[in-house]
Amino acid sequence: MLKTIFSRLLQAIPLLIVISFLVFGMIHLAPFDAVDAIIKPNMSPGVVHVLRERYGLDKPFLTQYVLWLENFVMGHFGHSIINQQDIGQALAERIPNTVILVLPAYATSVVIATVLGLIGGRAPQSWAGRVIDTVTAVGLATPSFWIALLLIYFLGYAANLFPLFGMGSAHQPLDVVWHMVLPYITLVVAYFPELARYVQSKTIGEYQQDYVMVQRAFGATERQILFHHVLPNVLLPIVTQIGQSLPLLVTGAMITETVFSWPGVGTYMMDASVKLDYPVILAVMLLSATLVVIGNLLADVLYTVVDPRVRR
Amino acid sequence: MSIKKQLLAASVLTTVALAVGGSLSPVFADSKSDTFTYAISSDLESTNPITTSDRWGLTFDNIQYSPLFHVEENGSLTPVLATKDTVSSDGKTITVDLRQGVKWSDGQPFTADDVVFTYQKLADKANGNSDKFYINNKPIQIEKVNDHQVKFILPEKSASAVNNLVTENFIIPKHVYENTKDFSGSSLTPGNVGTGPYTLESYKQGQEVRFVRNDNYFGEKPKLKHVVLRILTDPNTTDIALKKGEVDASFVLPTELKNLKGHDLAVHAFSEDRVGYLGLNTHVKKLANKSVRQAIFYALDKNEMNKAAYLDKKYYNTPTSFLPPKNSFATTDVAAYKTNVGKAKALLNKAGVKNLTLNLGYTSGDAAQKIQGSLIASQLSKAGIKVNVEAVDATALSTAIHKKDQTKYDAFLNGYIMGTDPYQYTPLYTSTGFANYWQYKDPTIDKLFTKGDLESSASARQATYKKLQQKIADAAVMYPIVDNKKILVMNKDVKGFSEAKTLPVYTFADWSKLSK
Numbered sequence: 001m002l003k004t005i006f007s008r009l010l011q012a013i014p015l016l017i018v019i020s021f022l023v024f025g026m027i028h029l030a031p032f033d034a035v036d037a038i039i040k041p042n043m044s045p046g047v048v049h050v051l052r053e054r055y056g057l058d059k060p061f062l063t064q065y066v067l068w069l070e071n072f073v074m075g076h077f078g079h080s081i082i083n084q085q086d087i088g089q090a091l092a093e094r095i096p097n098t099v100i101l102v103l104p105a106y107a108t109s110v111v112i113a114t115v116l117g118l119i120g121g122r123a124p125q126s127w128a129g130r131v132i133d134t135v136t137a138v139g140l141a142t143p144s145f146w147i148a149l150l151l152i153y154f155l156g157y158a159a160n161l162f163p164l165f166g167m168g169s170a171h172q173p174l175d176v177v178w179h180m181v182l183p184y185i186t187l188v189v190a191y192f193p194e195l196a197r198y199v200q201s202k203t204i205g206e207y208q209q210d211y212v213m214v215q216r217a218f219g220a221t222e223r224q225i226l227f228h229h230v231l232p233n234v235l236l237p238i239v240t241q242i243g244q245s246l247p248l249l250v251t252g253a254m255i256t257e258t259v260f261s262w263p264g265v266g267t268y269m270m271d272a273s274v275k276l277d278y279p280v281i282l283a284v285m286l287l288s289a290t291l292v293v294i295g296n297l298l299a300d301v302l303y304t305v306v307d308p309r310v311r312r
Numbered sequence: 313m314s315i316k317k318q319l320l321a322a323s324v325l326t327t328v329a330l331a332v333g334g335s336l337s338p339v340f341a342d343s344k345s346d347t348f349t350y351a352i353s354s355d356l357e358s359t360n361p362i363t364t365s366d367r368w369g370l371t372f373d374n375i376q377y378s379p380l381f382h383v384e385e386n387g388s389l390t391p392v393l394a395t396k397d398t399v400s401s402d403g404k405t406i407t408v409d410l411r412q413g414v415k416w417s418d419g420q421p422f423t424a425d426d427v428v429f430t431y432q433k434l435a436d437k438a439n440g441n442s443d444k445f446y447i448n449n450k451p452i453q454i455e456k457v458n459d460h461q462v463k464f465i466l467p468e469k470s471a472s473a474v475n476n477l478v479t480e481n482f483i484i485p486k487h488v489y490e491n492t493k494d495f496s497g498s499s500l501t502p503g504n505v506g507t508g509p510y511t512l513e514s515y516k517q518g519q520e521v522r523f524v525r526n527d528n529y530f531g532e533k534p535k536l537k538h539v540v541l542r543i544l545t546d547p548n549t550t551d552i553a554l555k556k557g558e559v560d561a562s563f564v565l566p567t568e569l570k571n572l573k574g575h576d577l578a579v580h581a582f583s584e585d586r587v588g589y590l591g592l593n594t595h596v597k598k599l600a601n602k603s604v605r606q607a608i609f610y611a612l613d614k615n616e617m618n619k620a621a622y623l624d625k626k627y628y629n630t631p632t633s634f635l636p637p638k639n640s641f642a643t644t645d646v647a648a649y650k651t652n653v654g655k656a657k658a659l660l661n662k663a664g665v666k667n668l669t670l671n672l673g674y675t676s677g678d679a680a681q682k683i684q685g686s687l688i689a690s691q692l693s694k695a696g697i698k699v700n701v702e703a704v705d706a707t708a709l710s711t712a713i714h715k716k717d718q719t720k721y722d723a724f725l726n727g728y729i730m731g732t733d734p735y736q737y738t739p740l741y742t743s744t745g746f747a748n749y750w751q752y753k754d755p756t757i758d759k760l761f762t763k764g765d766l767e768s769s770a771s772a773r774q775a776t777y778k779k780l781q782q783k784i785a786d787a788a789v790m791y792p793i794v795d796n797k798k799i800l801v802m803n804k805d806v807k808g809f810s811e812a813k814t815l816p817v818y819t820f821a822d823w824s825k826l827s828k
Contacts, residue, residue: 032708036711038366039714041740043443047441084499166520259548261518261519261545263518
C-alpha cells in the first residue's frame with residue numbers, strides 16, 4: 001500500500017513540471033508582462049529597463065523558466081512582482097482563511113446533497129423529488145456572485161444582520177464566524193446542487209438494481225432498504241468526489257472571496273492574474289495541481305477503506 | 313423524523329442563527345465615531361515613498377509622510393514641510409526654507425538632513441523612480457545649507473523644475489533608514505515613522521490599512537483617532553457598504569449615483585486635471601495625412617459623448633487643447649473641431665480617401681470608454697468612416713500603444729494625469745517622448761516645449777505654451793474628450809471636507825481635518 005502511494009507521488013512530479021511549464025508558457029504568450037502592469041506614462045525607458053532587469057523579465061523565456069524552477073525546487077516560492085511580498089508567507093496567511101471558509105461549506109453541502117439526493121432519488125416522481133430536481137437545476141444555473149449579491153443586499157443591508165465584507169478581527173473567533181455567514185451560505189448554495197444531482201442519479205440507479213427487488217420480496221422495510229443497502233452503495237462514489245474536491249480548499253471560492261473581500265487565496269490569485277504576476281499565479285496553480293494529484297490518491301485510498309472488494 | 317419535521321427544525325435553526333447574528337452586530341461593530349473608513353478599489357502597490365507611483369500607494373504616503381509643498385489645481389504651491397521657496401535670478405538654484413519644530417512620529421526632530429537623504433535616494437537610478445531628478449541626463453544636486461534650509465542646484469535653467477522638485481516627494485526619516493541598503497522595494501522596514509497626521513498601525517494585505525493618530529504631528533491635532541483604507545474590489549459591495557455606513561467614503565461612477573441617493577450621503581465632485589482622449593496613430597498609412605485626421609475630428613461630437621457617459625455637467629469639464637481645461641496655461645484659442653460632418657466629408661474627399669476603416673481599442677471594463685467607443689462609431693459612420701471597436705485589457709492596451717512603430721490600433725481611447733506644468737507633458741508630445749502614442753514627430757513642438765521651460769517671465773511662458781497648444785491641436789493627433797471629475801461619495805456624518813481640501817490623486821491634502 002505504502003509503496004503504491006509512494007510511486008504514485010513520484011509519478012506526479014513530471015506531471016507537475018509539465019503543468020508549470022504550460023502555465024509559464026501561457027503567461028508568456030500574453031501581450032504584456034508584470035512590469036507593463038506597473039509602468040506609468042511618465043516613466044522613461046531607462047527606468048522601465050531597471051524594473052525589467054530587477055525581475056529578470058529581460059531574460060529569454062527558457063532562462064526565466066529554469067531560474068524560476070530552480071528556486072521553486074529549493075523551496076523558494078519567490079516574491080510577487082507587483083508588491084514584492086514573499087509568496088510563501090502570503091500563502092501561509094491566506095490558505096487558512098480559505099480553508100476555514102470552504103471546509104465547513106463543503107461539509108454542509110455534502111450533508112445537504114446526500115439527504116436531498118436520497119429523497120429525490122428514492123421517488124423522483126413524487127412532489128419532493130420534483131421540488132429537489134427544480135431546486136438543484138436552479139442552483140446549478142445560478143452564478144455564485146449573484147447569490148452573493150442577493151445575500152449581501154437582503155441579509156447584510158436590508159435586514160442588517162451580517163457584515164458585508166472582510167473577515168473581522170482574527171483575535172475574536174466569534175467575529176470571524178459572524179463575518180463568515182454570508183460567504184458560507186453562498187458557497188453552500190454553489191456547491192450542493194451538483195453533488196445532490198450526483199447522489200440522486202446514483203440513488204435512482206441503485207433502486208433499479210435487482211437486489212432492491214429481492215429485498216422487497218423478502219419483506220424488508222423501505223427504511224432498511226435505504227439505509228442498509230442503497231446508502232452504502234451510494235456513498236462509495238461520493239468518497240471519490242470528496243477526494244477529488246481537495247483542490248477546492250485552495251481555489252474553491254475565488255469569486256465568492258472576491259465579492260466579500262475575504263482575504264483568502266482566491267482574491268490573491270484573481271489580483272495576480274489580472275496583473276500577470278507570474279510567480280504568484282504559478283505558485284497557486286502548482287499548489288492546486290498538487291492537491292488534485294493528492295486528492296485522487298486519497299480517493300483511491302479511501303475507496304479501498306470503504307469497499308473491501310477493491311483491496312483484493 | 314418526517315420531512316416536515318426536518319424542515320421545521322431547519323427553519324428554527326436558521327432563525328436562531330440569524331437572530332444571534334443580528335444581536336452580535338453591535339458587539340463587533342467598530343467604534344465608528346473615531347474612525348474614518350475609506351473604501352479603495354485595489355491594494356497598494358507600494359508603501360515606500362521612494363518608489364511609489366500608484367494612486368493608493370501615493371494616498372498612503374500622503375497620510376503618513378509629508379512633502380515639502382503640495383501643488384494646487386491651478387499650479388500654485390501650498391507649503392507643508394517647507395515654508396517658502398526662492399528661485400535665484402539665473403533660475404538655476406532653488407532654496408527651500410523648512411518648517412521649524414517639526415518632529416517625526418517617534419519624537420525625533422525633522423531637519424534638512426532628512427530632506428537631503430530622501431532626495432538622494434529618489435535620484436538614485438537603481439531605485440527606478442529617478443526621472444524627474446535629471447535634466448538632460450545631468451543630475452540635480454541637493455545641498456544642506458543649515459538645519460532648516462536646503463538648496464537645489466540645477467545643471468540647466470528649467471522653469472518647470474520648481475514644480476517638479478519640491479512637490480509630491482515625501483520625506484523619509486534619515487535616522488531610521490540610515491543603514492538600509494536597498495530602497496528599491498515596495499515597502500520600508502519599519503514602515504511607520506512619518507511626519508504626516510497619521511501613522512501606520514497595521515497593514516493586512518488585500519484587506520485594510522489601518523492608521524492611528526500621530527501625536528507628534530506638527531499641525532493641529534488630527535481630529536479622529538483612526539483612518540482606515542479598506543480594500544473593496546467589487547463596486548457592488550462598495551455601494552451597499554456606503555449605504556449601510558460600513559464605510560464612510562468612496563469614489564463612485566456617475567452611473568452609480570442614482571442607486572445611492574437618499575442615503576445620508578453627500579456627493580462631492582472634483583477635477584483631477586485628467587484629459588480623456590481619442591488618440592490617432594499617425595504611423596499607420598491611412599492616418600499619416602493630416603486632413604484625414606482633421607476630418608475624423610470634425611465628425612466627432614464630444615458633448616454627446618460626455619452627456620452619455622457622465623450624465624451631468626457637474627461631473628465633467630470639457631477640454632479643448634491638450635492641457636486640462638482648469639490648467640492655468642490652458643487656452644481655448646485653438647482649432648476646436650466643432651462638429652461639422654459636411655466639413656469632415658469635404659476633407660476626406662479632398663484627400664481622396666474612400667471607405668476609411670479604423671480599428672479602435674478601448675479598456676474593457678471602463679464604462680465611460682465603452683459608451684465613448686460606441687458613440688464614436690456611430691458619429692463617424694455619418695461621415696462614411698467605419699470603426700471596429702475592440703475592448704482590450706487595460707494593461708494590454710497601454711502596452712500595445714506604448715510600443716514603438718505599433719500598427720495594431722489606428723485609434724485608441726485613453727487618458728492622462730500629468731501635472732500642472734506644461735513641461736510635464738513632454739513625454740507625450742516631443743519627438744523622442746516615450747509616451748508619444750500618436751508617433752507624431754514635429755521639431756517645432758519640441759522647440760516650443762524647451763523654449764517655454766527656459767522662459768522666466770510668466771507671460772512669456774503663457775504665450776509660448778499657447779502657441780504649443782495651437783500647434784498640437786492643428787496636428788490633430790489627439791482629440792480631447794473630457795476632464796472627468798472624481799466623484800467622492802461621503803457619509804454625511806463626516807465633517808471637515810472643505811478644510812481637508814481635495815487633491816488630485818491623493819483624495820485629500822490634509823487628512824487631519826476630517827472629523828465626525
